[in-house]
Amino acid sequence: MNTKVISLVSIGAHPTSGRSRRAEQDARAVELGLQLAGDNLQVLHAGDPQEPALRAYLGMGLAQLDVLEQPPGADALGVLGDYLREAGAQLVLTGSQAETGEGSGMLPFLLAERLGWPLVVGLAEVESIHNGVALVLQALPRGQRRRLKVRLPLLATVDNAAPKPRQSAFGPARRGVLAARTVEIVEDELLEGAELQPAKPRPKRLKVIKAKSGADRMKAATAKASGGGGQVLKGVSPEAGAQAILKLLVEEGVLR
Amino acid sequence: MSDIIRRDPRAEWIARNRLHPLHAAMQVQQSSWMGPNGVIRKNPHALGFIGPNGVKRIDRSGAQQGGSNKRSATVEVLLALHQVPVPAFYIAVAPDMVGGRLSSHDRDLLGLAHSLAGSDGAVLAVVFGEHKESNFAGNGVDRLLVLEGEEFAGYAPEQLVQGLRAVDNQFSPRHWLLPDSRTGGGELGRRFAAALGERPATRVWQVKDGLCSGRAGAGQQDLIRSVPRLILGAAECAEPVSETRHEALPVVLSTGVARHLARIEDLGPVAVDPAAIAMAEAEFIMSGGNGVKDWDLFHRATAALGATEGASRVAVDDGFMPRNRQVGATGTWVTARVYLAVGISGAIQHLQGIGACDKVVAINLDAGCDMIKRADLSVIGDSAEILQALIEAVENYRGDAKRDAA
Numbered sequence: 001m002n003t004k005v006i007s008l009v010s011i012g013a014h015p016t017s018g019r020s021r022r023a024e025q026d027a028r029a030v031e032l033g034l035q036l037a038g039d040n041l042q043v044l045h046a047g048d049p050q051e052p053a054l055r056a057y058l059g060m061g062l063a064q065l066d067v068l069e070q071p072p073g074a075d076a077l078g079v080l081g082d083y084l085r086e087a088g089a090q091l092v093l094t095g096s097q098a099e100t101g102e103g104s105g106m107l108p109f110l111l112a113e114r115l116g117w118p119l120v121v122g123l124a125e126v127e128s129i130h131n132g133v134a135l136v137l138q139a140l141p142r143g144q145r146r147r148l149k150v151r152l153p154l155l156a157t158v159d160n161a162a163p164k165p166r167q168s169a170f171g172p173a174r175r176g177v178l179a180a181r182t183v184e185i186v187e188d189e190l191l192e193g194a195e196l197q198p199a200k201p202r203p204k205r206l207k208v209i210k211a212k213s214g215a216d217r218m219k220a221a222t223a224k225a226s227g228g229g230g231q232v233l234k235g236v237s238p239e240a241g242a243q244a245i246l247k248l249l250v251e252e253g254v255l256r
Numbered sequence: 257m258s259d260i261i262r263r264d265p266r267a268e269w270i271a272r273n274r275l276h277p278l279h280a281a282m283q284v285q286q287s288s289w290m291g292p293n294g295v296i297r298k299n300p301h302a303l304g305f306i307g308p309n310g311v312k313r314i315d316r317s318g319a320q321q322g323g324s325n326k327r328s329a330t331v332e333v334l335l336a337l338h339q340v341p342v343p344a345f346y347i348a349v350a351p352d353m354v355g356g357r358l359s360s361h362d363r364d365l366l367g368l369a370h371s372l373a374g375s376d377g378a379v380l381a382v383v384f385g386e387h388k389e390s391n392f393a394g395n396g397v398d399r400l401l402v403l404e405g406e407e408f409a410g411y412a413p414e415q416l417v418q419g420l421r422a423v424d425n426q427f428s429p430r431h432w433l434l435p436d437s438r439t440g441g442g443e444l445g446r447r448f449a450a451a452l453g454e455r456p457a458t459r460v461w462q463v464k465d466g467l468c469s470g471r472a473g474a475g476q477q478d479l480i481r482s483v484p485r486l487i488l489g490a491a492e493c494a495e496p497v498s499e500t501r502h503e504a505l506p507v508v509l510s511t512g513v514a515r516h517l518a519r520i521e522d523l524g525p526v527a528v529d530p531a532a533i534a535m536a537e538a539e540f541i542m543s544g545g546n547g548v549k550d551w552d553l554f555h556r557a558t559a560a561l562g563a564t565e566g567a568s569r570v571a572v573d574d575g576f577m578p579r580n581r582q583v584g585a586t587g588t589w590v591t592a593r594v595y596l597a598v599g600i601s602g603a604i605q606h607l608q609g610i611g612a613c614d615k616v617v618a619i620n621l622d623a624g625c626d627m628i629k630r631a632d633l634s635v636i637g638d639s640a641e642i643l644q645a646l647i648e649a650v651e652n653y654r655g656d657a658k659r660d661a662a
Binding site: 012013015098099101102103104105106109110112113118119121122138140141142144145146147148149150151193194195196198199200202205210230231232233235236237238242243244245246249250252254255256 | 355411413414438439442443446447449450451455456458459461469471472473474475476477478479480481482492495498519520521522523524525526527528532533534537538539540561562563593594596614615616617619623628629630631632633634635636637638641642644645646648649650653
């Protein structure tokens with residue numbers, strides 16, 4: 001396959017210890033890219049090339065990882081957009097949101113807007129790429145899938161429905177090359193007006209019972225869950241009952 | 257108030273006490289009297305009273321108790337009407353409308369919108385396509401804008417963004433609120449933010465004193481900033497509206513929505529193996545219990561309907577279903593939108609496990625069981641016959657759909 005595939009990666013953070021690691025979803029983007037393009041996959045990061053966690057991506061079997069050198073707190077949008085346009089990428093894969101920093105998940109959307117490319121959210125599988133048209137499967141909530149037909153070039157985000165990333169091996173991680181290049185630095189103005197704090201635990205929502213009388217409160221505390229006023233079909237033929245059930249299933253749209 | 261019929265000792269006491277000022281007023285209807293021609297007329301319906309179990313009782317001892325036919329009717333509490341005749345500004349909300357109804361996430365967001373709107377602003381809900389929601393007014397919607405059209409059907413996120421842009425041009429809302437959910441709101445909100453060039457606050461869980469707090473990164477940090485124009489709210493970001501009633505006045509767009517050339521073509525949903533979907537997040541579950549005798553038929557029925565299989569504890573203990581399919585307190589707490597319970601009487605542990613389900617359908621022989629009380633639709637009858645009929649009905653339905661498509 002001669003489609004140029006680029007995966008964008010970031011530095012992740014371990015959910016418990018906060019130690020830097022390869023980001024879970026970005027690793028899935030690399031895995032999907034490796035399955036599509038093999039050795040031709042290009043992996044791109046904007047940030048500090050000295051970061052040791054980047055080597056975890058190299059350990060997935062990459063010979064080289066390109067780094068656009070930026071200090072922390074710089075805006076990656078412009079430099080990534082310029083780079084992707086120059087590189088002639090056809091398919092760009094990213095994770096849904098970063099594990100460090102703001103993590104708003106806006107980057108793929110802003111990149112797509114800037115490049116004027118279509119964006120597919122929650123890519124699960126690329127079925128085929130033919131004549132510059134890709135057939136892809138999009139992951140929906142509740143384990144469902146949707147088939148989409150998109151013209152390349154295409155930007156796609158992956159989430160946890162994408163294939164599991166392969167393990168990172170130590171040897172290739174040592175041998176791989178982190179190719180840094182210097183780029184123009186644009187400061188991100190967000191953190192001037194906002195601050196990052198350690199997350200506060202969210203208050204648990206209480207079940208407030210707004211009863212006007214004691215009897216209501218008693219009932220709310222003791223009553224069993226009941227839909228109340230459901231339709232009961234008694235003494236009907238099995239066919240009529242089945243039709244009623246079928247009607248409800250069709251109305252709810254669960255019957256495919 | 258409950259429907260239980262209660263004795264009213266005071267009324268009984270008044271009925272016994274002929275000297276009480278209310279005695280005449282509270283007397284029960286006469287059951288026999290002298291007619292104009294000197295014939296005794298009788299009203300057989302006035303005789304007796306409704307007993308505590310709802311059965312009519314006739315007390316022939318002559319000591320009929322007062323307060324007959326008196327039932328404590330359910331009092332519908334009418335909430336205060338919140339009106340915004342001339343809105344000073346709008347707070348726009350684009351709810352997810354999963355399955356055509358407001359989800360709990362949407363309701364939380366409408367609650368947040370109501371608190372941001374205060375008394376001068378109006379909450380404008382923007383709904384795409386047809387909906388089945390009947391209680392917009394009770395959830396804090398002051399103005400309702402329904403954008404219909406076949407261009408919004410299917411997966412058309414870029415067209416939806418055009419729709420939101422048209423709303424933005426006409427109403428220029430002070431804030432836009434969208435649910436930061438995987439069911440569409442998170443994606444639509446980010447696309448809209450990128451199109452507007454606004455920087456949204458994402459995963460917002462609190463808006464207070466002009467500051468909004470949202471989770472940042474992998475959830476280890478909070479980002480606290482002043483409230484931006486576009487807010488993507490997390491679930492439970494505010495309390496839903498419960499104290500007021502709203503008007504939900506329909507409004508329309510004065511201009512048409514620009515058509516966006518679809519770059520993403522929706523080829524429709526793909527059949528997935530229902531058994532591969534985790535029970536906790538399956539959308540449509542069919543569970544079997546003690547009332548299922550023919551398990552082959554049950555498996556065929558789930559395959560025909562494309563439902564994920566579940567089971568009650570009895571079916572699992574008896575070895576008909578694997579342990580990981582058990583629904584209930586000790587098994588999986590499911591969140592299905594439609595739950596079809598076959599031959600399950602509804603132990604409280606099982607009902608707890610399906611507490612989050614939207615629509616429950618029950619097939620059972622016993623019309624008095626707890627599952628019937630919980631269910632939105634129940635069919636009383638033999639499960640084997642009904643399942644067989646259901647398989648045939650589904651096959652007919654699929655056949656018709658195929659013929660229509662051809």
